[in-house]
Amino acid sequence: GDSVTQMEGPVTLSEEACLTINCTYTATGYPSLFWYVQYPGEGLQLLLKATKADDKGSNKGFEATYRKETTSFHLEKGSVQVSDSAVYFCAFTPGANNLFFGTGTRLTVIP
Amino acid sequence: ETGVTQTPRHLVMGMTNKKSLKCEQHLGHNAMYWYKQSAKKPLELMFVYNFKEQTENNSVPSRFSPECPNSSHLFLHLHTLQPEDSALYLCASSQEGGQDEQFFGPGTRLTVL
Numbered sequence: 001g002d003s004v005t006q007m008e009g010p011v012t013l014s015e016e017a018c019l020t021i022n023c024t025y026t027a028t029g030y031p032s033l034f035w036y037v038q039y040p041g042e043g044l045q046l047l048l049k050a051t052k053a054d055d056k057g058s059n060k061g062f063e064a065t066y067r068k069e070t071t072s073f074h075l076e077k078g079s080v081q082v083s084d085s086a087v088y089f090c091a092f093t094p095g096a097n098n099l100f101f102g103t104g105t106r107l108t109v110i111p
Numbered sequence: 112e113t114g115v116t117q118t119p120r121h122l123v124m125g126m127t128n129k130k131s132l133k134c135e136q137h138l139g140h141n142a143m144y145w146y147k148q149s150a151k152k153p154l155e156l157m158f159v160y161n162f163k164e165q166t167e168n169n170s171v172p173s174r175f176s177p178e179c180p181n182s183s184h185l186f187l188h189l190h191t192l193q194p195e196d197s198a199l200y201l202c203a204s205s206q207e208g209g210q211d212e213q214f215f216g217p218g219t220r221l222t223v224l
Contacts, residue, residue, distance in 0.1 A: 004153070032210040043115070043201055043215035044154075051210070089154070093210045098167070099144075101154040 002027045006090045006102030013080055013109050021075040021105045023064075023090035031092040033057075033066050033073040038087045038104070047075075047088070080109045114138065115216035117202050123222045124192065132187040132219045134202030142208045143185040145177060148199040148218065160185060161208045192223045 007022040025031065032051045036044040048057030053068035062077045075088060090102040115136045124130050136143065145157040159167035160179040174196075176188040185202055199218040205211040 034212075036215075041217070043117075043217045044203075045215065046212050049212065098156060099213060103151060103153050 002031075002092075002094055002098075002100050004090050004092060004100050004102040007105050008103070009087075009105040009107065011105060011107045013107070015082055015109055015111050016079045017109075019075070019077040019080050019084075019107065021088055021090075021107070022072070023074055023102060024070070024072045025090075025092050025100075026071065027092060027094045027100075029094055030068075031094045033064070034091040034093075034099075035062070035064055035073070035075050036089040036091055036101075038089065040086070044089060080107070082109045082111055085109050115202060115204055115214050117200075117216035117219050119219060120217065121220045121222075123224065124189070125224050126192060126194075128192075129188070129190040131189065132200055132202075132221075134185040134187075134216055136183055136185075136202075136204040136214070136216075138204060138206075138214060140204040140206050140214070141182050142205045142211070143179060143182070144203040144205075144213065145185065145187050146201040146203065148201055154201070158187075159208065166208065189221075192221075194223050197221055197223045 003026045034049045035047040037047045038044045048059040050057040050066035056065045064075045087104045087106045089104045093099045142161045147155045157171045158177040178186040201218045202216040203213040205213045
């Protein structure tokens with residue numbers, strides 16, 4: 001069935017380090033792919049999205065490329081900041097009303 | 112108020128209590144959702160309403176009862192819950208269903224004693 005597999009955390013990085021959080025999905029058809037972020041005490045916010053193969057979503061210095069051949073949508077940032085500390089969720093929707101989420105990866109950035 | 116709001120933010124209840132969670136969206140959206148977020152588990156979609164009609168019920172126990180009186184408001188009525196129902200309950204909305212971006216509220220942290 002449809003599912004998302006996301007890198008388990010927690011991840012701890014020093015400020016200005018590079019970040020990669022892996023995400024792969026299993027789905028039929030052509031899903032839309034998303035990264036959501038949840039800051040402490042808040043709900044989820046859409047960070048970026050891609051709706052077709054080879055699309056690159058980007059926002060706040062984060063990027064992810066829709067790779068249909070590897071069914072992946074890895075999240076990357078070249079230089080993380082303390083303010084990036086949060087939980088990151090990979091998600092996809094195959095259509096209809098269903099949004100499938102990964103388990104989340106907690107990122108802590110230390111000064 | 113803007114975006115998606117949820118009340119209360121925190122709720123503690125006994126197993127015999129009846130309580131309700133409220134969600135309100137100020138975005139003019141037509142689809143609303145309830146999710147359950149438990150530690151170390153993926154978000155679980157519970158219910159979906161599209162134009163006030165329930166279109167999805169992901170095998171949720173009957174002790175959770177949703178209500179959508181209009182496209183801006185969504186309730187989750189709770190009764191005779193179990194301790195394992197303790198979780199963060201998130202409400203979301205989107206313009207339509209399908210692949211539209213979902214906007215989330217801050218959640219209600221529920222503890223069942």
